[in-house]
Amino acid sequence: MNKSLLAGAAIAAVLASAAVGYRAGTGTWPGLALHTMAPHEPAPRADRKVLYWKHPDGTAEYSPTAAKTADGRDFVPVYEDEEKGFAGSEPAPPQQAQSDRKPLYYRNPMGLPDTSPVPKKDWMGMDYIPVYEGEEEEGGATVKVSLDKVQRAGVRTEEARMARLARPVRAPAIAKLDERTLRVVSLRADAFIEKLYVSETGKHVTAGEPLFRIYSPQMVTAQVNYQVAERASTAMGTKGAEQQLQNLELPPSVLATLRSTGEPVMSIDWPSPVSGVVTEKRAVEGQMARMGDELMRIVDLSTIWVIADVPEQDLARIAVGMPAKMTFKALPNETVDGRVTFVLHELDAATRTGKVRIEVKNSDHRIKHEMYAEAEIDTGDGEGERLAVPASAVIDSGRRQVVLVARGEGRFEPRAVKLGRRSDGMVEITDGLTAGENVVVSATFLIDAESNLKAALAAFTAEEPPPPAAPTMETPQ
Numbered sequence: 001m002n003k004s005l006l007a008g009a010a011i012a013a014v015l016a017s018a019a020v021g022y023r024a025g026t027g028t029w030p031g032l033a034l035h036t037m038a039p040h041e042p043a044p045r046a047d048r049k050v051l052y053w054k055h056p057d058g059t060a061e062y063s064p065t066a067a068k069t070a071d072g073r074d075f076v077p078v079y080e081d082e083e084k085g086f087a088g089s090e091p092a093p094p095q096q097a098q099s100d101r102k103p104l105y106y107r108n109p110m111g112l113p114d115t116s117p118v119p120k121k122d123w124m125g126m127d128y129i130p131v132y133e134g135e136e137e138e139g140g141a142t143v144k145v146s147l148d149k150v151q152r153a154g155v156r157t158e159e160a161r162m163a164r165l166a167r168p169v170r171a172p173a174i175a176k177l178d179e180r181t182l183r184v185v186s187l188r189a190d191a192f193i194e195k196l197y198v199s200e201t202g203k204h205v206t207a208g209e210p211l212f213r214i215y216s217p218q219m220v221t222a223q224v225n226y227q228v229a230e231r232a233s234t235a236m237g238t239k240g241a242e243q244q245l246q247n248l249e250l251p252p253s254v255l256a257t258l259r260s261t262g263e264p265v266m267s268i269d270w271p272s273p274v275s276g277v278v279t280e281k282r283a284v285e286g287q288m289a290r291m292g293d294e295l296m297r298i299v300d301l302s303t304i305w306v307i308a309d310v311p312e313q314d315l316a317r318i319a320v321g322m323p324a325k326m327t328f329k330a331l332p333n334e335t336v337d338g339r340v341t342f343v344l345h346e347l348d349a350a351t352r353t354g355k356v357r358i359e360v361k362n363s364d365h366r367i368k369h370e371m372y373a374e375a376e377i378d379t380g381d382g383e384g385e386r387l388a389v390p391a392s393a394v395i396d397s398g399r400r401q402v403v404l405v406a407r408g409e410g411r412f413e414p415r416a417v418k419l420g421r422r423s424d425g426m427v428e429i430t431d432g433l434t435a436g437e438n439v440v441v442s443a444t445f446l447i448d449a450e451s452n453l454k455a456a457l458a459a460f461t462a463e464e465p466p467p468p469a470a471p472t473m474e475t476p477q
Contacts, residue, residue, distance in 0.1 A: 048081065049079065049080040050077045050078065050079055050080075051079065052064055052078055053066055053067055053075035053077050053078065054075060054076050055075060056069065056074070056076050063075055101132050102132075103130035103131060103132055104131050105117055105130075105131055106118070106119055106128035106129060106130055107128060107129050108128060108129075109122060109128060109129050115131075116128055155442060156441055156442040157438040157441060158389065158438065158441045159435075159436060159437070159438055159439075160387060160388070160389045160429065160433050160434070160436065160437050160439055161388065161436075162385040162386065162387055162435055163385055163386065163423075163426060164380060164383065164385050164386070165380055165383075165386050165388060165421050165423035165426060165428055166378060166380030167379065167422055167423035168376045168377060168378055168379065169310060169314045169317060169318060169376070169377045170374065170375070170376050171308040171309055171311070171356070171374075171375050172372070172373075172375075173306045173307060173308035173309070173326065173358070173372075173375040174306070174307055174371065174372055174373065175304050175305070175307075175328070175368065175369060175372075176304070176306070176307050176370070177279070177299050177301070177305065177369055178300065178301075178303045178304060178305055181274070181276060181299050181300030181302075181303070182297065182298075182299045183273055183274045183276070183297070183299070184294050184296070184297050184298075185211060185270075185272070185273065185294075185295050185296040185298065186292055186293055186295055187214070187216070187289055187291060187293070188247070188248050188291055189219055189248055190216065190217075190218060190288065190289070190290055191214040191215060191216035191219070191289050192214060192216075192286070192287075192288050192289070193212050193213070193214055193283055193284065193285055193287050193289055194212075194213045194267055194285070194286075195212060195213040196211075196283060196284070196285050197210045197211055198211045198212070198272075198278055198281070198296070199281075199285075200278075200281065201278055201279065201280065201281045202277060202278060203278050204275075204276070204277050204278075205272045205275065205276065206272065206275045207272055207273065207274050207275045208271045208272065209272045210269040210270065210272075211270055211271065211272050211283075211295075211296060212269075212270055212283055213270070214268055214289070215266060215268075216268070219248055219250060219268065220264050220265075220266060222241070222244045222245050222248055222250070223245070223250075223254070223258055223264035223265065224264055225241045225244065226238070226242060226258060227258070227262060229241040250268070251268065251269075251270070251271055253271075254268055272298065273298075274298055275300060276299050276300040276301065277298065277299060277300075277301050278296055278298055279297050279298070279299050280294075280297035281295075281297075282295055283295040283296060301362055302362060302363050302365075303359060303360065303361060303362060304359075304360050304362040304367050304369075305357055305358070305359060305360075306324075306357075306358040306359075307355055307357055307358075308324075308355070308357075308375040308377070309351065309353040309354075310354050310355075310356050310377075311352065312352045312353065315343070315354045315356075318340060318343060318356055319343075320340055320341060320343065321340060322339070322340045322378060323337065323338075323339055323340075323378045324337075324339060324340060324358045324375055324377045324378065325338070325375075325378075326338055326358065326360060326373045326374070327376075328371050329371070329372045329374075330368070330371055330372075336367070337360070338358040338359055338360040338361075339358065339359055340356060340357070340358055341357050341358065341359045342356075342357040343356050343357075344356070344357075356375075356377070380423070386420065386421065387428065387429050387434075388423070388426045388427060388428050388429065389403065389426070389427060389429055389439050390427075390441045391422065391427045392441045392442065393441045394419065400416060401416065401419055402414050402415065402416055403415055403429075403432075403433065403439045403440075404440040405433070405437055405438065405439055406438040406439065406440060415432055415433065416432055417429050417432030418430045418431040418432060
């Protein structure tokens with residue numbers, strides 16, 4: 001029995017070594033090639049086209065023509081119907097409903113500026129994409145974005161329309177007294193103040209109301225001279241004496257009393273020349289007031305000035321007569337109307353601002369001197385409508401401004417425009433656009449990126465001019 005076992009083991013060893021040798025020589029195991037490869041071998045067809053040949057062991061070795069391995073084996077052919085993406089490898093797509101549509105041309109699948117009048121493939125084997133009527137680009141600058149991408153990116157358009165651009169100019173301001181109503185009370189002769197009727201600052205007085213009582217020797221002498229001239233019955237003397245009283249600005253009531261009684265008025269009640277508020281008082285009872293001394297200062301507060309500090313770049317848009325609105329910090333819930341009455345002819349060198357005067361009614365005296373305010377000047381008052389688009393529609397690079405005009409069906413045209421005035425959220429278009437055209441106002445970055453990519457690809461694939469030929473040396477004869 002031992003001999004039988006030893007003989008069987010020897011026979012098995014010989015068969016195994018023979019099988020290994022056969023595998024090394026043929027690349028297949030004996031008796032298995034037909035069983036394993038036959039079911040997968042495609043049926044031979046006369047119209048099958050060989051794309052390339054590959055190594056029989058499946059290594060990364062290929063050949064465009066028939067070839068053999070180093071050990072003499074044939075490369076395996078790879079047919080067109082065995083590679084995904086080539087004709088015959090996939091079921092034919094369903095017939096289009098509009099079978100009569102004929103492609104105008106075929107464009108590069110990578111978006112390069114390369115077209116073909118007939119179907120073709122690029123260097124990577126990708127089919128060129130057919131372009132039908134209505135799908136062609138309207139120009140070299142037109143960008144086409146899929147409708148799905150447009151919807152997902154939230155692209156929104158608005159129509160360029162005529163609108164009134166009333167961008168207000170806002171500036172900080174401060175309330176000041178109306179200098180035109182300011183009046184100083186002084187005397188044209190030395191006098192003594194016997195009594196003060198207005199003894200505090202801030203009191204409101206009316207024209208003709210007595211401010212103080214004075215005694216002035218010079219004024220009394222002028223009255224006596226008038227009496228003497230009148231008794232002498234000389235027209236020249238009376239006229240000269242009366243002129244002296246007027247030069248001293250004696251109140252009309254003093255002259256009336258002098259004429260009616262014939263006696264000079266020794267103590268004179270000095271009246272207020274205007275109605276207003278006493279903003280300064282320097283008169284004191286018992287003091288001697290010298291000729292020309294400022295005793296009181298009166299101003300009318302029924303109108304007030306609001307002086308706004310307008311930035312230099314906005315001054316050219318402001319003109320006298322423009323309406324304005326003021327909001328005072330002390331009156332936060334109220335808006336006061338006014339009108340521009342003056343624009344100062346110089347700038348503050350430190351702040352680069354100009355002074356703009358706005359006149360405001362203040363009959364109730366609620367607006368106080370030196371109050372802070374925020375002024376808003378309507379610079380578009382009386383102007384007509386202008387072609388405008390939302391400011392978000394403009395792509396501004398600093399030197400060039402562009403809007404994206406929607407052409408429909410996912411087509412967009414970048415177009416250079418010229419800008420004019422700006423308003424709150426709107427900008428004027430002076431050139432490059434017409435009313436009624438739709439422009440992109442949101443997600444402009446998406447289409448701008450597509451446009452820049454297209455331009456970059458066009459520049460990358462543009463053919464460069466051939467270099468100049470090198471000069472040739474002529475052989476001397």
